[in-house]
Amino acid sequence: MPWKDRYTLSDEIAMADADVRWPGKAQCCAMIFVALTDAEHADGLRPADLATGRAQFTMGEGLDLMLEALAKRRLKATFTVPAAMARVWPARIREVAAAGHEIAALGLRHEDVSKLARDDEAARLALTTEIIGEVVGQRPDGWFALPRQNDAFATGAISESTLSLLIDGGYRYMGPGLADDAPHYCCPDYASRRTIVALPYYYHYDDQFFSMFPQQGSGLETTDMMARNWRAELAAQYRRGRCFALYLNPRFIGWCNRMQLLDEFLDELAALPRLWNPTGRECTDHWLATYPPATHFKLEPSVWKDYPDSAS
Numbered sequence: 001m002p003w004k005d006r007y008t009l010s011d012e013i014a015m016a017d018a019d020v021r022w023p024g025k026a027q028c029c030a031m032i033f034v035a036l037t038d039a040e041h042a043d044g045l046r047p048a049d050l051a052t053g054r055a056q057f058t059m060g061e062g063l064d065l066m067l068e069a070l071a072k073r074r075l076k077a078t079f080t081v082p083a084a085m086a087r088v089w090p091a092r093i094r095e096v097a098a099a100g101h102e103i104a105a106l107g108l109r110h111e112d113v114s115k116l117a118r119d120d121e122a123a124r125l126a127l128t129t130e131i132i133g134e135v136v137g138q139r140p141d142g143w144f145a146l147p148r149q150n151d152a153f154a155t156g157a158i159s160e161s162t163l164s165l166l167i168d169g170g171y172r173y174m175g176p177g178l179a180d181d182a183p184h185y186c187c188p189d190y191a192s193r194r195t196i197v198a199l200p201y202y203y204h205y206d207d208q209f210f211s212m213f214p215q216q217g218s219g220l221e222t223t224d225m226m227a228r229n230w231r232a233e234l235a236a237q238y239r240r241g242r243c244f245a246l247y248l249n250p251r252f253i254g255w256c257n258r259m260q261l262l263d264e265f266l267d268e269l270a271a272l273p274r275l276w277n278p279t280g281r282e283c284t285d286h287w288l289a290t291y292p293p294a295t296h297f298k299l300e301p302s303v304w305k306d307y308p309d310s311a312s
Contacts (some may be wrong), residue, residue: 141171
């Protein structure tokens with residue numbers, strides 16, 4: 001499935017369940033992604049957004065609750081961070097990295113880049129890499145284009161140039177990848193066969209879409225459904241041996257009633273005997289070593305119309 005108009009994927013053949021292997025004797029891969037962002041609109045974070053009580057909660061108590069919940073169960077996560085957040089709260093980002101979690105990029109301001117000129121997008125990508133590298137002491141390997149609640153689509157957005165810019169910029173993986181429930185390869189140019197690993201995402205496992213309403217004062221939320229979705233997906237992927245990807249936003253999941261649901265779910269996840277819990281970087285390392293694109297990237301001529309810098 002395309003993310004949206006003018007974006008298509010190249011690897012049209014998914015890997016069969018029986019061919020997916022994880023390190024050791026693990027039966028299933030479970031990745032946890034935590035988005036440290038308060039962006040609500042396509043233009044991303046604004047200076048005023050970083051001074052709100054909501055942002056203070058995200059980087060204060062909300063982040064504390066995430067770190068505590070993960071540490072209690074010895075789970076690792078990939079924290080996706082806009083460069084603007086890293087620059088304002090560098091000590092907190094270094095604290096996350098020191099706890100053994102990965103820091104991945106969530107854009108310069110978690111903005112929608114789909115309408116940007118290529119040079120502008122390239123400059124923002126380079127600045128994001130520089131800022132996060134300076135804060136963490138290691139450049140990010142992963143780049144995310146996660147959705148915001150007020151986006152027209154619930155699946156994030158990239159431009160025609162994003163994939164090739166990420167490859168040129170030294171990124172090894174990207175998200176969200178909606179084409180498969182296991183890591184897979186994306187290729188921006190049919191002729192060159194250059195690829196980047198995409199990690200799975202589906203908005204049914206992203207907490208923000210079940211926690212949208214209380215901040216508007218309506219009191220409506222569907223977090224019980226969210227927990228049911230998590231459990232059903234984890235059970236299915238554990239049985240199949242593929243990948244479960246959980247996406248969390250401290251600003252939403254950090255409410256006490258929702259943290260109780262998360263705590264109960266993480267207890268169940270951590271208790272599974274043959275579960276591998278890597279960061280995005282670790283999962284990418286395994287995928288590239290086990291299924292290198294030279295032998296496992298299945299690129300076929302597309303039946304779809306090709307757009308500049310994107311092949312299906």
